[in-house]
Amino acid sequence: MAIENKTVESIPAITIRFAGDSGDGMQLVGTRFTDTSAIFGNDLATLPAFPAEIRAPQGTIAGVSSFQVQIADFDILTPGDNPDVLVAMNPAALKAHLHDLAPNGMLILNEDAFDEKNITKAGYKVDPRESGELDGYRVFGVPMEKLTKEALEEFDLPGRAVLRSKNMIALGLISWTFNRPIEDTENWINAKFSKLPEIAKANVKALKTGYNFGITVEAFHHTYIVEKASLPPGEYTNINGNIGLSWGLIAAAEKADLGLFYGSYPITPASDILHELSKHKNFNVITFQAEDEIAAAAASVGASFTGKLAVTGTSGPGLALKSETISLALSAELPLVVVNVQRGGPSTGLPTKPEQSDLLFAMYGRHGESPLPVVAAKSPSHAFFAAYEAARIALKYMTPVILLSDNYVATGSEPWQLPDTETLNKLDTNIITKLNTEDGFLPFLRNVDTFARPWALPGTPGLEYRVGGLEKEEGTGNVSYDSANHQYMTDMRAWKVSNIANDIDKLELHGDESADTLVLGWGSTYGGITQAVNRLNEKGVKVASAHFVHLNPFPDNTQELLSKFKQIIIPELNTGQLLKLVREAFLVDARGINKVAGEPFTAQELTDKIEEIINE
């Protein structure tokens, strides 16, 4: 489109935040803008944030939902710190998010929503547009509701339905401002509303109206472009952690030649794994929406006994309920992947906010001596591999494995370079079909390398055996109350897990390897930590980082790697849980950077805090 007086400024990266009422369709606008940018070839990362209530009271701060995306022409790791652009659909959205907007940031307001009622509801005493508090920002008032009503006059739609399209005005305008084509979204709208052609047409009209508003109004003639990122060559898709994790489980089952069983009870933010897997029954996936969290885990144990790659997924409160059942799987030595998409706790806590506060619970949250492997996904694009790895360990070592994700990994998205599925390693199992001794079948006769017991599946003649939660005699698996045997089996279960340290990727160093300071992390802080270390290295500050994917056992080079550094800093979205584990395991005087505010670290926040500690 040739506009005579249009200028296009090329910028390396931009962070945009869309904020509005939870019914305003901000998640949708954000996702569409993200997908268009992904197809264009930007690197990107997203951070959706929404209230725990489905429709909190309209116009209030409690009801504000937002979606932040950073797009860049270079390799980025986080959804950005302070947004450069804030789209606020009402006064509450402005009030909730203005303090994050970067100085001189672009502020696009739906000015039709700034009536007295909404201004008061948001907690403003006076109209913020007149109070001077928007000084220092570039403010663009857009009559989004008026534009929507005018544009959709020709359609025979009720008033409420018309106003629902106002998010498309915002998307159209942002698409214009950042030089994104709208055809892709048009196609998406037409496909989504293929059965409601009037609604499809109305939304397309609103989208175009927003775009054309940019063309027409001089204020928007200075536009921006973020060029393609120079990502490693390959084929990419934009993925969030819940979907990546789901696909990783499907891939693991395929590569182990097993069916997949997923037992779950709906819980935020893990439910999307259940939704995703339910779509893919043609991969021999059985999804079981259980009557409760315990049944979800128990049915998974039954499916594991019967020869499925069994997985049960939940979030913190559900993990608490599954605890006894996980102990059964651990004692019966059955493979089981337990997914915990962490959220803010304790109790119901902050169901839609990220937190890393279940690490110690994953490690120790069972009765008895009950060690099990713990694996954590570090980013949306890593969730596929983390799931694959958790399944590998469970099947190879006949043990439950806890796979930690969190709300940030689960709902955030980023480009994922597709793996060559042919080269994914086949996964070994311990399935046995014949007697393992001349005298009969010994269900607890272990593999000498892995200490895994054989996995005899019902239906296999001659291997009928019983297993349960009572202590088992090594070898026969018969119930045993013998004291020496219990000592042995307790030790064996611990050896079996610690032995896995030899069979996992080593801990790798990132950044300045000659540094005295190491920043150590796990899980979703990966992007923030890595970006902070990059920024500090660019400034000439000597610092390195390392990130755990395996939290139990730790990789076997951990001790050696930590010993190279004088100072170890551990940022976590908890009050210091990895910190405790590392101090205990390696007797190092590590320090924590800790936050439990229902939001991730920003890269700048970490940069500043790490530098502060180094300079002490």
Added chain:
Amino acid sequence: MSKVPVSYKRTDMQSDQEVKWCPGCGDYTLLASVQNFMAEMGISKEKIVFVSGIGCAARFPYYMNTYGVHSIHGRAPAVATGVSVANPDLSVWIVSGDGDSLSIGGNHLIHALRKNVNIKILMFNNQIYGLTKGQYSPTSEEGKKTKSSPFGSVEMPLNPMSLALGAEATFVARSIDMDRDLTANILEEAKNHKGSAFVEIYQNCNVFNDKAFEQLTNKETKVANKINLVHGEKTVFGEDGHKAVVIRNGVAQIVDTKDVDESEIYVHNIHEENPSIAFSLSRLSHGPYGPTPLGVFRKVQRDSFTEEVHGQIDMAKEQKGEGELDKLIRSLGTWDVS
């Protein structure tokens, strides 16, 4: 379910583990009944899985020479659901008790029944917690004095038949440990039932709740108290059939046979779709303290959860073809970076 041409001997069904219930426990009779039945059930033993929770009865799988899981308290129906859907070719049996099924595991029980998972649940009801040495259970009678209720239990007991029927179980039956023939008949009816079968079996705990079922086992009282429910037959009981069951305004009542027209006597129909009459029969007794119906209350056909789950998988494969990983990971749209 594949049939084997040969039947087994009872000893083939016995594991090599020593049976460790208290001498005189009703569980011995039931173990013998089940082993005898299984030996001639016509299903290869590698396809039989016993699942249990916790309690005295829950040790049952250890004594069967089949596959077995001794799981955790109350969760057997959930574990068995996983077993059943993971391999629909298996014959899956649960052995449970009144505390296991009706107290800690009540939720799992009702959901397995309503879903009609293809599992057979044998609930040994001794109206007491035995393994924890004698506390009142959810089926103990009101006023029951136990270690945890020294002044008598103040709780209304559950009626397991009413509960199962309320959950719309498709197969509901009751037996008693001493009546081996009745138990064998019910197991035979249950084995080929498509879906969940719930069988309550009164079982004497001679240590903590001896003679709880005496009204139904004592020679002098049992004839007067056992109401045998037989499909297609008039429901009469007592000495020379002098008592009968009639349904009046949908409510089952016990009457003197001589007082009613023969045509009014209830003819039992286990296949009646509407569970109301079966439910009404279950209300004739609230514990084994007077005339108590025994036998199959209800047996109706409904697609089993196990079959339906696999039906959807087959349908998905038919519609979409076998899953392909390469297609899956591209399903959200991709772009190339060169």
